[in-house]
Amino acid sequence: MATSSAPSPEAYLAELGPERREIVGRIRDVVNANLPPGYREGMTSGMIGWYVPLETFGDTYNGQPLGLAGIASQKQYVSLYLLNVYGDPATEAWFRDRWAATGKPLKMGKSCVRFRRLDDVPLDVIAETIARADLDGYLERYRAVAGSARRARRG
Numbered sequence: 001m002a003t004s005s006a007p008s009p010e011a012y013l014a015e016l017g018p019e020r021r022e023i024v025g026r027i028r029d030v031v032n033a034n035l036p037p038g039y040r041e042g043m044t045s046g047m048i049g050w051y052v053p054l055e056t057f058g059d060t061y062n063g064q065p066l067g068l069a070g071i072a073s074q075k076q077y078v079s080l081y082l083l084n085v086y087g088d089p090a091t092e093a094w095f096r097d098r099w100a101a102t103g104k105p106l107k108m109g110k111s112c113v114r115f116r117r118l119d120d121v122p123l124d125v126i127a128e129t130i131a132r133a134d135l136d137g138y139l140e141r142y143r144a145v146a147g148s149a150r151r152a153r154r155g
Contacts, residue, residue, distance in 0.1 A: 003046025003072070012048055020073045023118045024048070027071055027080060027126065034127040038135035039068055047072035047081075050130075057139055059146075066142060068133055077114045080126070084133040086111030088141055091132065098125050 006012040009028065013021050028048060032041060040053050044067060051065035060066050070081040085095045099106045102122040107114045115121050 004043075005046070006043060008043060009041060009048045012043065016073055020078065023078050024071055024073055026118055026123070027078075027121065030123050030127050031069060031071075031130050034130040036131065036134050039133075040065075044070060052135065052139065056135075057142075061146060066139075068138065069130060074114075077116050080113045080115075080121075081111050082113065082129055083111050084138060084141075085129060087145060091129075094132075095125070095129055098122075098128065 004012050004015060006015055013025055013028075016024060028041075031050060035041070035050060038052065038056060039050050041048065041050050043049065044051060044065065047070045049070040050068045052068070054060075054063075054065050057066055067081070067083050069083060070079075072079045072081075082095070085092050096106065096108075099122060102125060104120055104122055113121075
């Protein structure tokens with residue numbers, strides 16, 4: 001399933017087969033247990049997502065809530081999107097080093113970590129990555145990057 005029309009994370013999980021439900025559900029539990037205050041869980045872009053609600057921060061480039069993370073069951077693997085890793089070079093370097101220290105192979109695009117089995121994921125690294133995303137710091141970084149992009153388009 002690349003995207004889902006499920007109205008809630010619970011409904012999304014119910015659509016999955018048992019093995020995928022276990023993987024996605026366990027990672028969801030880890031994210032929720034380490035999610036800093038101010039973020040919300042819900043469905044975004046056809047997957048389970050964690051984001052800054054518009055009533056907290058509505059000045060996004062596309063009028064949609066500012067995403068922090070998302071998880072989706074794809075055809076061949078599970079994708080975990082970590083936008084705080086993608087948007088911050090220091091956090092990305094920390095993340096890659098921390099993951100490498102576990103000895104598990106990292107299959108990662110810009111923000112997307114791909115894996116097939118729960119054993120392929122160091123859950124403690126995911127927990128730490130989410131916990132590092134305090135809301136004020138995340139919004140500060142977003143504003144800095146968005147401001148740079150706006151200045152570049154005008155210049």
